[in-house]
Amino acid sequence: MASIKFNLNGKPQNVDAVPEMPLLWVLRDVLNMTGTKFGCGMAMCGACTVHIDGDAVRSCITRISNVAGKSVTTIEGLSAVAGMADGAHPVQAAWIEMDVPQCGYCQSGQIMSASALLTKKANPSDVDIDEAMRGNICRCGTYNHIRSAIHRAAALTSAKTGAKA
Amino acid sequence: MSTVTNNLTSTISQTNRRGFLKASAGAAGLLLGFAWPEKNQLAAQFPPPPAYIPNAFIRIGKDESVTIISPKSEMGQGSTTALSQILADELDADWSKVRVELAPVNPQLYGFQGVVGSMSIRTLWTPLRQVGANARAMLMQAAANQWSVPVAGLRTEKGFVVNPSNNARLSYGSVAEAANKLPIPTGIKVKDPKDFAIIGKPVQRLDTRAKSTGKQSFGIDAKVDGMQYALLSRSPVFGGKVASFDAAKTKKVSGVTDVVQISNGVAVIANSTWAAMEGRKVLDIRWDEGSNANQSTPAITKMFTELVSQPAAKPARKDGDAGKVLAAAGKKIEAIYEAPFQSHAPMEPMNCTAHLRTDAAGNVTGCDVWAPTQMQTAARDIAAMAAGLKPEQVQIHSLYMGGGFGRRGSVDYVGEAVEVAKAAKVPVKLTWTREDDMQHDQYRPAAMVKFTASLDANGLPAAVEAKVATPSYGFENQGVPGTAMVGLQDTLYSIPNLLLTYQGGETGIPVTYWRAPGASQNTFFWECFIDELALAAGKDPVEYRRAILKGSPRLLATLNLAAEKANWGKAPAGHFQGVSVLNHVGSFNAMVAEISITNGKLKVHKLTCAADCGHVVNPTILAQQVEGGAVYGLTAALKGAITIDKGRVQQGNFNNYDMLRIDEMPVFETHVIPSTEAPGGSGEISTPLSAPAVANAIFAATGKRLRKMPFLNKDLA
Ligand code: FES
Numbered sequence: 017m018a019s020i021k022f023n024l025n026g027k028p029q030n031v032d033a034v035p036e037m038p039l040l041w042v043l044r045d046v047l048n049m050t051g052t053k054f055g056c057g058m059a060m061c062g063a064c065t066v067h068i069d070g071d072a073v074r075s076c077i078t079r080i081s082n083v084a085g086k087s088v089t090t091i092e093g094l095s096a097v098a099g100m101a102d103g104a105h106p107v108q109a110a111w112i113e114m115d116v117p118q119c120g121y122c123q124s125g126q127i128m129s130a131s132a133l134l135t136k137k138a139n140p141s142d143v144d145i146d147e148a149m150r151g152n153i154c155r156c157g158t159y160n161h162i163r164s165a166i167h168r169a170a171a172l173t174s175a176k177t178g179a180k181a
Numbered sequence: 182m183s184t185v186t187n188n189l190t191s192t193i194s195q196t197n198r199r200g201f202l203k204a205s206a207g208a209a210g211l212l213l214g215f216a217w218p219e220k221n222q223l224a225a226q227f228p229p230p231p232a233y234i235p236n237a238f239i240r241i242g243k244d245e246s247v248t249i250i251s252p253k254s255e256m257g258q259g260s261t262t263a264l265s266q267i268l269a270d271e272l273d274a275d276w277s278k279v280r281v282e283l284a285p286v287n288p289q290l291y292g293f294q295g296v297v298g299s300m301s302i303r304t305l306w307t308p309l310r311q312v313g314a315n316a317r318a319m320l321m322q323a324a325a326n327q328w329s330v331p332v333a334g335l336r337t338e339k340g341f342v343v344n345p346s347n348n349a350r351l352s353y354g355s356v357a358e359a360a361n362k363l364p365i366p367t368g369i370k371v372k373d374p375k376d377f378a379i380i381g382k383p384v385q386r387l388d389t390r391a392k393s394t395g396k397q398s399f400g401i402d403a404k405v406d407g408m409q410y411a412l413l414s415r416s417p418v419f420g421g422k423v424a425s426f427d428a429a430k431t432k433k434v435s436g437v438t439d440v441v442q443i444s445n446g447v448a449v450i451a452n453s454t455w456a457a458m459e460g461r462k463v464l465d466i467r468w469d470e471g472s473n474a475n476q477s478t479p480a481i482t483k484m485f486t487e488l489v490s491q492p493a494a495k496p497a498r499k500d501g502d503a504g505k506v507l508a509a510a511g512k513k514i515e516a517i518y519e520a521p522f523q524s525h526a527p528m529e530p531m532n533c534t535a536h537l538r539t540d541a542a543g544n545v546t547g548c549d550v551w552a553p554t555q556m557q558t559a560a561r562d563i564a565a566m567a568a569g570l571k572p573e574q575v576q577i578h579s580l581y582m583g584g585g586f587g588r589r590g591s592v593d594y595v596g597e598a599v600e601v602a603k604a605a606k607v608p609v610k611l612t613w614t615r616e617d618d619m620q621h622d623q624y625r626p627a628a629m630v631k632f633t634a635s636l637d638a639n640g641l642p643a644a645v646e647a648k649v650a651t652p653s654y655g656f657e658n659q660g661v662p663g664t665a666m667v668g669l670q671d672t673l674y675s676i677p678n679l680l681l682t683y684q685g686g687e688t689g690i691p692v693t694y695w696r697a698p699g700a701s702q703n704t705f706f707w708e709c710f711i712d713e714l715a716l717a718a719g720k721d722p723v724e725y726r727r728a729i730l731k732g733s734p735r736l737l738a739t740l741n742l743a744a745e746k747a748n749w750g751k752a753p754a755g756h757f758q759g760v761s762v763l764n765h766v767g768s769f770n771a772m773v774a775e776i777s778i779t780n781g782k783l784k785v786h787k788l789t790c791a792a793d794c795g796h797v798v799n800p801t802i803l804a805q806q807v808e809g810g811a812v813y814g815l816t817a818a819l820k821g822a823i824t825i826d827k828g829r830v831q832q833g834n835f836n837n838y839d840m841l842r843i844d845e846m847p848v849f850e851t852h853v854i855p856s857t858e859a860p861g862g863s864g865e866i867s868t869p870l871s872a873p874a875v876a877n878a879i880f881a882a883t884g885k886r887l888r889k890m891p892f893l894n895k896d897l898a
């Protein structure tokens with residue numbers, strides 16, 4: 017057992033866990049934060065995607081010991097970390113507006129991958145979207161809706177930035 | 182997270198409503214499996230609610246909230262939203278106040294509780310309209326009583342009862358309690374469809390927000406007090422049993438609390454899922470592998486090949502005399518088609534949480550089960566059996582499913598969880614890893630068909646014989662499993678001499694319903710073979726189908742619409758098209774695929790679908806289902822296969838059994854034919870169409886006829 021400190025959704029977090037335990041299971045079983053999903057356990061499906069220091073990372077293969085001192089954002093904190101009301105993050109707003117989810121199980125991971133993409137490319141092309149999102153499986157087949165919602169989120173973001181300027 | 186606890190609490194509280202609901206005791210059959218009955222048998226096989234008791238389905242709060250209690254669970258198909266629309270429209274509710282909960286298991290109130298065979302809307306359309314209309318009438322009567330006026334002059338308006346003579350208004354919330362005490366009226370008329378205000382509208386799904394914010398709780402998110410996490414080691418060979426095991430190393434793994442044997446293997450119990458995974462890795466089990474230890478995919482193919490070469494066995498459909506016509510025919514067209522096993526692979530692996538209640542003396546008195554299940558009644562019954570209880574002593578808390586696709590119509594994982602909880606004497610959540618899920622699935626069966634056909638002087642089919650070899654499951658009709666023949670025996674093509682037979686084909690590999698059971702492989706076989714006949718007749722595939730669908734106007738209309746919208750025959754240079762059609766689960770559907778092959782690599786550019794699903798409840802959800810269903814079928818057409826060696830599945834995860842991904846996703850169009858016919862299914866109608874449409878397009882591009890799924894790039898040259 018080790019005591020590991022990191023920042024979770026903008027707040028300091030301390031956990032006692034076996035250092036090899038993947039972040040996914042620390043979140044789900046130790047911290048009861050079940051918005052992050054288990055799909056494959058081997059970085060093949062993207063269901064477990066979270067942000068670590070702003071990058072989209074597969075939490076199922078990320079040891080908790082490697083998270084020490086870093087900032088982790090999960091689906092539960094995505095809007096809050098951006099200083100917005102829950103569900104108001106442009107990616108979530110676009111997802112809701114376009115009714116993307118079917119079963120919804122993959123969508124936490126899809127949204128975390130999409131939001132990381134948009135922080136790096138404000139206006140991603142379809143090729144950028146393919147590149148950033150091909151690691152996220154959706155068995156319900158919502159891919160075209162995901163693509164449209166990412167473009168929509170980009171438009172929402174630039175409208176907001178434009179309004180501020 | 183408090184959200185999870187809240188979600189579960191609200192699920193748990195549903196059972197407490199049992200006391201509050203007063204059900205008339207109606208006999209309801211118990212269903213452990215399901216078939217694809219004719220329209221007029223739907224009610225018999227999937228009994229509707231025996232009585233239309235409004236408060237079983239609708240709870241109106243003093244705060245004006247309208248809670249719909251959905252007898253059907255939700256796996257992404259959207260029926261909780263669509264069923265709510267039906268009730269809310271007849272109720273004349275304010276849609277912004279509507280939310281939905283999953284009902285407890287209670288066949289006396291809800292009839293058949295399962296989400297299978299695209300049945301939800303089809304079987305509940307009429308009953309739920311009546312329930313909603315009854316509830317509205319009761320609210321009006323309660324207002325009339327309060328005002329002391331005759332009910333006849335009153336009307337309703339979005340959550341209010343209105344008296345037009347003096348413009349008095351009473352909200353539903355203010356009269357709901359009084360309405361609940363009134364007798365359930367009879368003879369109440371449902372709405373004229375032209376007055377629908379919510380049915381037919383693309384209202385937002387009730388679960389969209391929760392599913393976009395991580396708040397939707399799924400089966401795998403269940404957590405109950407004192408719960409431990411369990412994983413089960415199952416025999417790698419189907420049908421094998423534990424011979425002996427040694428748990429010494431496992432018990433030393435940090436976090437592991439117990440190791441117990443159950444009927445289906447050895448379970449590791451721990452204080453986290455990961456600790457249970459680590460513990461299971463070092464568990465030493467010797468298996469008695471049983472009779473399937475030598476089964477393999479080549480052996481199964483060989484057996485199927487022999488079966489389809491034998492004389493026609495059990496007839497599923499016989500029109501005219503195909504044998505006689507074929508014996509006399511000069512030229513015969515023959516082809517053998519084959520499809521592999523497929524895994525369901527819902528993104529949420531199987532899981533179930535179980536808690537056995539005991540009295541002070543330690544006797545088991547009841548059982549709570551939190552399950553993402555497509556079959557609530559079957560889940561209750563298997564839990565009762567595993568716990569040694571009566572079904573009434575089991576409470577099933579249905580949780581949202583991260584996909585189902587037929588897999589969660591089997592309830593093996595529920596029985597396992599209850600057995601583990603009983604053996605370990607603690608509440609447990611049994612989680613399957615992806616490998617468990619893929620290697621211990623109940624698969625889409627492998628199948629083979631041998632076709633023989635002859636054409637008449639005009640090139641139209643004179644006689645067709647199809648011999649099917651595939652394992653049997655589900656209901657049998659005179660020795661023929663319905664699921665073996667779906668997609669063939671209900672063909673609407675006019676073929677004067679048609680003989681379809683079932684040749685057998687047991688493999689020892691567990692199989693079950695997989696999105697569009699039977700049809701998902703048979704449509705590939707059939708629609709490709711129809712193209713082979715068109716080719717032999719020298720006709721265009723769409724023209725040929727038009728000629729043999731003259732008697733089936735609804736299917737013909739979808740064919741024509743898909744061909745028109747896809748610009749059939751006018752594909753851009755270097756692109757090629759293929760077509761397929763299907764009537765299934767009360768709906769009619771056609772698809773045109775547009776593909777190209779560059780440097781030996783297949784690309785599917787576009788799928789154009791036309792659908793006639795009768796009266797549409799929610800066009801957004803219908804489009805989601807048609808598109809999602811087609812992706813499911815396209816994955817089976819283009820990606821992996823489940824293969825068997827030494828009685829074991831050779832694939833284990835998405836690294837060797839991949840899914841279609843966003844960069845392979847074609848442009849997709851759904852064109853819906855407006856209809857006032859009774860609603861048909863939507864979740865399974867397009868899945869079977871992708872493979873034949875793409876295979877037919879590949880033939881157009883290459884002249885190569887692919888008769889075996891999946892279609893890999895190496896097969897194109
Ligand atoms: S669970 Fe981590 S990528 Fe699939």
Ligand code: FES
Pocket residue numbers: 117118119120121122123153154155156157158257528583584
């Ligand atoms: S919405 Fe079901 S897996 Fe993506």
